[in-house]
Amino acid sequence: MATEDATRGRSPEKTGVESRSRPLPDRDTCEKVLAKMILIRRFEERAGEMYAKAKIGGFLHLCIGEEATIVGATQALQEGDYLLSTYREHGQALARGTEPNAVMAELFGKVDGCSSGRGGSMHLFDAERRFFGGYGIVGGNLPLAAGVALASDYRGTEDVTLCMSGDGATNQGTFGETMNLAALWSLPIVFMVINNQFGMGTALERHSAVTDLSKKAAGYGVPGTRCNGMDVLDTHACVSEALEKARGDRAPQLVEAVTYRYRGHSMADPEEYRTKEEVEEWRGHDPIAAFSERVTEEGELGEDDVKRMDDAAMKAVDEAVAFADASPFPDLDSLYDDIYVMGEQVSEGWFSVDERSPDAHRGEREREAGDVAKELAEAGAAHGEGEDARSERRVDRAEAEPEDGEGEPAGDERDEVGGGD
Amino acid sequence: MRYREALNLAMREEMNANEDVFIMGEDIGVFQGAFKVTAGLLEEFGERRVRDTPISENTFVGMGVGAAMAGLRPVVELMTINFSLLALDQIINSAASIRYMFGAQVKVPLVIRMPQGAGHQLGPTHSHCLEALYQHIPGLLVAVPSTPADARGLLKAAIRDDNPVVFIEHETLYGRRGEVDTDDDEPLRFGEAAVRREGDGVTIVGISRMAETALKAADKLASDHEIEAEVIDPRTLRPLDLDTILESVRKTNRAVIVEEGWPHGGVGANLAALIQEQAFDHLDAPVGRVTGADVPMPYSKPLEQAAFPHEEHVVKAAVATFRDV
Numbered sequence: 190m191a192t193e194d195a196t197r198g199r200s201p202e203k204t205g206v207e208s209r210s211r212p213l214p215d216r217d218t219c220e221k222v223l224a225k226m227i228l229i230r231r232f233e234e235r236a237g238e239m240y241a242k243a244k245i246g247g248f249l250h251l252c253i254g255e256e257a258t259i260v261g262a263t264q265a266l267q268e269g270d271y272l273l274s275t276y277r278e279h280g281q282a283l284a285r286g287t288e289p290n291a292v293m294a295e296l297f298g299k300v301d302g303c304s305s306g307r308g309g310s311m312h313l314f315d316a317e318r319r320f321f322g323g324y325g326i327v328g329g330n331l332p333l334a335a336g337v338a339l340a341s342d343y344r345g346t347e348d349v350t351l352c353m354s355g356d357g358a359t360n361q362g363t364f365g366e367t368m369n370l371a372a373l374w375s376l377p378i379v380f381m382v383i384n385n386q387f388g389m390g391t392a393l394e395r396h397s398a399v400t401d402l403s404k405k406a407a408g409y410g411v412p413g414t415r416c417n418g419m420d421v422l423d424t425h426a427c428v429s430e431a432l433e434k435a436r437g438d439r440a441p442q443l444v445e446a447v448t449y450r451y452r453g454h455s456m457a458d459p460e461e462y463r464t465k466e467e468v469e470e471w472r473g474h475d476p477i478a479a480f481s482e483r484v485t486e487e488g489e490l491g492e493d494d495v496k497r498m499d500d501a502a503m504k505a506v507d508e509a510v511a512f513a514d515a516s517p518f519p520d521l522d523s524l525y526d527d528i529y530v531m532g533e534q535v536s537e538g539w540f541s542v543d544e545r546s547p548d549a550h551r552g553e554r555e556r557e558a559g560d561v562a563k564e565l566a567e568a569g570a571a572h573g574e575g576e577d578a579r580s581e582r583r584v585d586r587a588e589a590e591p592e593d594g595e596g597e598p599a600g601d602e603r604d605e606v607g608g609g610d
Numbered sequence: 611m612r613y614r615e616a617l618n619l620a621m622r623e624e625m626n627a628n629e630d631v632f633i634m635g636e637d638i639g640v641f642q643g644a645f646k647v648t649a650g651l652l653e654e655f656g657e658r659r660v661r662d663t664p665i666s667e668n669t670f671v672g673m674g675v676g677a678a679m680a681g682l683r684p685v686v687e688l689m690t691i692n693f694s695l696l697a698l699d700q701i702i703n704s705a706a707s708i709r710y711m712f713g714a715q716v717k718v719p720l721v722i723r724m725p726q727g728a729g730h731q732l733g734p735t736h737s738h739c740l741e742a743l744y745q746h747i748p749g750l751l752v753a754v755p756s757t758p759a760d761a762r763g764l765l766k767a768a769i770r771d772d773n774p775v776v777f778i779e780h781e782t783l784y785g786r787r788g789e790v791d792t793d794d795d796e797p798l799r800f801g802e803a804a805v806r807r808e809g810d811g812v813t814i815v816g817i818s819r820m821a822e823t824a825l826k827a828a829d830k831l832a833s834d835h836e837i838e839a840e841v842i843d844p845r846t847l848r849p850l851d852l853d854t855i856l857e858s859v860r861k862t863n864r865a866v867i868v869e870e871g872w873p874h875g876g877v878g879a880n881l882a883a884l885i886q887e888q889a890f891d892h893l894d895a896p897v898g899r900v901t902g903a904d905v906p907m908p909y910s911k912p913l914e915q916a917a918f919p920h921e922e923h924v925v926k927a928a929v930a931t932f933r934d935v
């Protein structure tokens with residue numbers, strides 16, 4: 190489907206990002222940055238494989254190709270700073286320090302996942318590291334981030350919030366509304382637009398009238414800069430500068446990082462909207478390859494150092510898979526836990542109604558449910574078990590041909606139920 | 611023909627029949643639709659009539675309302691029902707109210723299509739069933755088709771009707787096959803329930819995908835419990851064919867309502883109230899409800915499966931209406 194016209198302006202040369210060469214940091218920093226990018230890449234590759242094996246359900250949005258935007262930006266954060274992201278956020282959690290084990294376990298829907306198996310790939314969270322979430326609703330995280338920044342400002346702390354969203358999200362009403370409020374109330378926040386040049390299958394120039402996204406918030410009082418999102422040092426420098434303006438001057442900033450995702454939007458994406466050549470061209474500007482080359486050429490690190498980091502990443506990922514496999518699924522009795530904070534107002538009474546059992550029920554948590562409700566919960570859960578084989582076939586056939594209708598013969602036409610959003 | 615193909619056909623037919631019909635939504639053109647419902651339409655009708663929108667739900671739904679007020683017949687696709695929550699302002703404050711509020715000077719012949727449903731491990735932001743929410747709103751028509759034939763017939767009806775229609779599809783149903791009489795161009799009528807299975811033991815009303823689950827449960831009731839259930843798919847919730855449901859309840863004296871959404875203020879809560887108001891003397895047991903669990907939908911597979919109804923739940927509820935009262 191991708192035509193010449195549709196891909197115009199998307200080659201690395203034409204995106205208007207000069208490859209600003211920033212000086213290399215010290216050896217330690219180089220090593221940290223490279224190790225994180227490699228870990229993210231290896232983690233994502235493995236997550237893709239686990240999805241194909243039906244260990245992971247739902248959608249899976251991989252960030253392969255975008256590692257420099259994540260690591261460059263998060264390296265600029267201080268410990269107390271907050272980070273919010275989208276559903277494409279495994280890398281953000283890892284970069285912020287969440288254990289690969291906890292991220293993989295979440296993708297597996299296991300109890301040791303960083304969201305206890307409740308959220309899945311799109312909804313990671315790590316309060317301890319101030320990773321304040323991945324969000325499944327496009328544009329939904331922008332007001333939340335501004336609210337977090339409001340709390341920092343209100344309390345007079347020095348913490349800044351970094352809010353990441355995609356190019357597609359800049360078209361939501363929340364984008365303009367959040368920019369205005371952030372500027373109006375002088376909030377300590379940096380908005381980072383990770384411009385991978387597509388919102389699902391819709392190319393930037395087909396979804397946004399203004400394609401220089403660094404300018405998109407300026408009219409609301411949030412000035413922007415554009416960085417080379419394939420260059421971890423340039424991203425780091427631009428985000429650092431923005432964070433300091435937000436921290437010191439209470440002047441919210443926007444940073445547009447131009448990058449490219451190598452994989453489909455999610456695992457169910459036939460990628461008919463772009464050419465293989467275009468993807469290949471961008472792979473030629475790989476952020477990890479480029480940075481490793483530079484650090485080895487300029488003598489900071491040796492090839493063996495890079496190899497060692499890769500081995501360590503592989504090992505961490507292997508461990509994460511083993512950990513996630515071994516972790517149990519959440520207890521069925523936990524279904525009704527944590528809907529509310531239990532306390533004065535919610536301690537008894539019908540705060541939640543269980544209509545899954547014909548038994549008379551008291552509306553309390555599932556843990557207190559009667560035998561029939563328990564039996565039915567188990568019967569329901571059992572419906573998930575037979576599906577693995579089918580899911581496996583689903584992805585074996587092709588990434589672009591996810592699961593067919595339940596009990597349907599496998600048609601030869603493309604047919605997805607899970608869809609691709 | 612598959613459910614998604616039936617929807618596609620309905621749009622194609624109505625676009626061919628009426629130049630005022632056009633479609634818009636996120637990734638419906640070049641990408642062919644997140645669930646491929648609009649596949650091929652861009653190629654056939656061009657960019658004027660098949661419009662890829664940015665991710666701006668409240669605004670493009672509002673534009674659909676405006677275009678409808680000015681005489682066009684927009685069919686707006688929302689990628690899933692969860693994202694319709696971003697457009698609730700335009701759906702409720704505008705689409706549903708405008709005709710009434712302006713003294714019937716304009717009409718809003720708009721269709722808003724979207725799928726709902728759990729079972730695909732998409733977590734709390736992508737899995738809910740919200741038909742009860744739209745059923746609540748006066749001024750809207752609400753369709754919940756569960757078969758390919760109904761999908762086509764009701765979508766054609768929705769496009770030809772002069773009222774705003776919330777057209778709720780189901781993600782799990784897109785791949786289902788069923789007979790569709792393509793020679794018949796007549797749309798179905800809103801407000802006509804389908805009796806999917808006849809029986810005199812208990813009336814089971816299944817909403818959206820749950821019409822299917824209710825049928826499976828009816829088979830089990832017959833084979834394991836010697837209960838012949840009558841299964842009714844209301845097909846539209848506004849208008850609602852209460853007569854067919856009441857007629858069945860007067861025959862069976864028992865009713866169970868099955869929905870995937872939440873219990874509080876749900877479709878079943880509403881139907882139970884209507885049934886007891888109008889057929890109280892015919893009831894031998896309290897009206898049973900089977901609903902999704904009263905929780906945000908969890909991601910983890912066993913938890914998710916435990917949180918929405920399966921045939922076992924329906925069988926239990928139906929058998930319970932035979933308990934001594």
Ligand SMILES: Cc1ncc(C[n+]2csc(CCOP(=O)(O)OP(=O)(O)O)c2C)c(N)n1
Binds near residue numbers: 325355358388389636
């Ligand atoms: C409100 C809302 N509308 C639609 C979607 C479906 N959807 C998920 S991701 C996506 C594209 C977003 O593109 P972009 O903001 O560029 O982020 P990217 O996926 O490229 O990282 C869409 C349309 C959604 N999740 N939320």
Ligand SMILES: [Mg+2]
Binds near residue numbers: 355383384385
């Ligand atoms: Mg994007």
